[in-house]
Amino acid sequence: MLSDVMEDYLKATYVLQREGGPPVRTSDLAEYLGVTPPTVTSMLEKLADRELVEREKYKGVELSDEGETVALEILRHHRLLESYLAEHLDYDWSEVHEEADALEHHISEAFERRVANALGEPRVDPHGDPIPTEELAPLADDDTAALADIEEGETVTVARVSDRDDEHLAYLAERGIEPGAELDVVTVAPIDMVTVHVEGDEIHLPTAIAASIRVERETRATA
Amino acid sequence: MLSDVMEDYLKATYVLQREGGPPVRTSDLAEYLGVTPPTVTSMLEKLADRELVEREKYKGVELSDEGETVALEILRHHRLLESYLAEHLDYDWSEVHEEADALEHHISEAFERRVANALGEPRVDPHGDPIPTEELAPLADDDTAALADIEEGETVTVARVSDRDDEHLAYLAERGIEPGAELDVVTVAPIDMVTVHVEGDEIHLPTAIAASIRVERETRATA
């Protein structure tokens, strides 16, 4: 039986781990989870004992296959819940994250199935993030770019907006920056600011925010 | 900030406490919650420190007004969740209890309101139990009787069926014993068994089960 907290560490490791990238470091997890580094070290030891992560001391951790499966299960719960709250309980797109975080550890298999069914087995959640399948197959690599890395003059489509901060989300949603929106990147200023046009309006975004908006460079056909 | 466990103790104290009755005893709570008596004692001390219960050593506890409010809040969550699962997520009446127990500590005010709204502000849950109002006003006294206490020959209407055991519930539901059903009490045998007629069928029930079925002696108009 995995504790809620262990599940949180696995989920955090998953989202912090870039495909094929370097191991996730202690301090990154500490910051992401809002705990101190020693706390992370001791939790990582337990996770390694249970073979949910592969750990190399002083280097960091990577999820084992089993650990990844657990992370995908929690992520599936999270994203199904977000979708359900938005679609059936009249939640606003930007206020769904916190509630899903609270519930994701506590729903049964039956609940998961019924919610997925009620939604028609969706593939992405309201933020644009992919929902793991019931079989928890690894998610396909991400071929989007961060808005912060786009050159001036390009036109891109918003693919996903990070769900980490409800406040930012509400701000962006109000201004029309949500999955599917078309953006013209007008200027990338050297003062940590990017300017875009969306639906005729001009929007200024600090780089930190622009980094959490994933975009597609050219329109492509999707199934 | 109350822990989940504290909320469980308060809820348990609420359901074990008969209106105006004697204080709830340590061993009753221990059995109900599946923990040992010393564990209950130490938790009760903490609850008394926070003035959520009034405790008299060696005698038992009663909920304070504040403790009762917390219990009613959890009960409201529980019963709204049961209702929602049954009505909107295709759960069977007899399998909602466990899921509601897992979720009841983790939903927000917003969630509670939206679920209540989606259901049309119901007054009772699928088991027939009353749902506390949003203002958490104390629930009216119960004027029902236990089926086990009914005399032979009487005809009664099922008001509520305890939601403590999903297995029993499924069994009873299959045989038509659910809120609103009319029962003729045929025999009350001295061997811990009562026999009733429901919808033409004859059903035999051990007294322990009959004790958990609350019935109304005569039909009365209800708003």
Added chain:
DNA sequence: ACTAAGTTTTAGACGCGTCTAATGCGGGGT
């Protein structure tokens, strides 16, 4: 009133997840 049975509380321990303070490792700049 005394005593025995049953219940409750006290005492002391443990695992979990967290912290702070102290120590240890390792990679980059001179």
Added chain:
DNA sequence: ACCCCGCATTAGACGCGTCTAAAACTTAGT
């Protein structure tokens, strides 16, 4: 090649919720 600084780990503590074993209280029966 060395040293330093940043990051990670070890050491030791704490609160929570739980347990078992032992002591204390209550109460019912004689």
